[in-house]
Amino acid sequence: MAKRRAVGNLMALAVLSALVQQPMHPYQMASVLKEHGKDRNMKIKWGSLYTVVQNLEKHGLVEATDTVRQGARPERTVYTITEAGRAELVDWVRELISTPEPEQSRFTAGLSVMAVLSPGEAAELLAQRLTVLERELADKRAALTEAAREVPRLFLVEEEYELAVAGAETAFVRGLLGELTSGEFPGLADWQAFSETGKVPPELAELMERGLHPQ
Structure with a gap:
């Protein structure tokens, strides 16, 4: 049976999988996820990306570590995955790989x-x-x-x-x-x-x- 997670939608899984590569701001996360075709592998609502990142930060799975600015664009907050976030990502992947779940079609x-x-x-x-x-x-x-x-x-x-x-x-x-x-x-x-x-x-x-x- 699937565990109840602090942030349980698959967008959170996608974000953690992106941040495990390197720190990123949300716009960069979206670019990387699209480039890697993650929206084909899991249901992703791009409009909820910032909310998911904020929820991950709230639960200590990611943390804001920097801000960057390019030209006249607004500052963007760069997030880094925490040790708790890495542990959550690994545990989540273990569950997804090992435990069959009924999927409606x-x-x-x-x-x-x-x-x-x-x-x-x-x-x-x-x-x-x-x-x-x-x-x-x-x-x-x-x-x-x-x-x-x-x-x-x-x-x-x-x-x-x-x-x-x-x-x-x-x-x-x-x-x-x-x-x-x-x-x-x-x-x-x-x-x-x-x-x-x-x-x-x-x-x-x-x-x-x-x-x-x-x-």
Whole structure:
């Protein structure tokens, strides 16, 4: 189970990961995080960056150590990660790597109520999704191959994981679509009947009353 942290959103994790490299002011943090593609790896709300930095400072995880000025621009406060911040960063990464957490997916939500569609429409929509997934998968493979020529693998493992997840989803959608179009999907006739009449077949109604999912 995930720990309750003083500053628990992933923007804080991103900030700490940037400051462990060197002291920075918030504008520089944003530039470094964008350059490293952290906004692709975690949900980041750039508008909350200054608030997150202030919260990290409040809890002693970072500290203001300097101010800098460039030309006529306002002074910018430079922050440094503290020892407590380093310990928090390491502990947080250990948790993220070691402890699986359920992650909600819009696709999973859609699949859970797919029965409101007809089998034919579901197949059409899955075919649309598959086209997009296959194109994105090819792009990810090409990008990873290109990056691997210059970037050490240590800094590409998250891209490898995303590629593996994308490959698994593509394979799942392809298989499900194949079952629907071939007629091999179990209970397809009942599903079609429900779509046409709006009445739940007795076998499905019994399952729904008992609960479809194991406890």
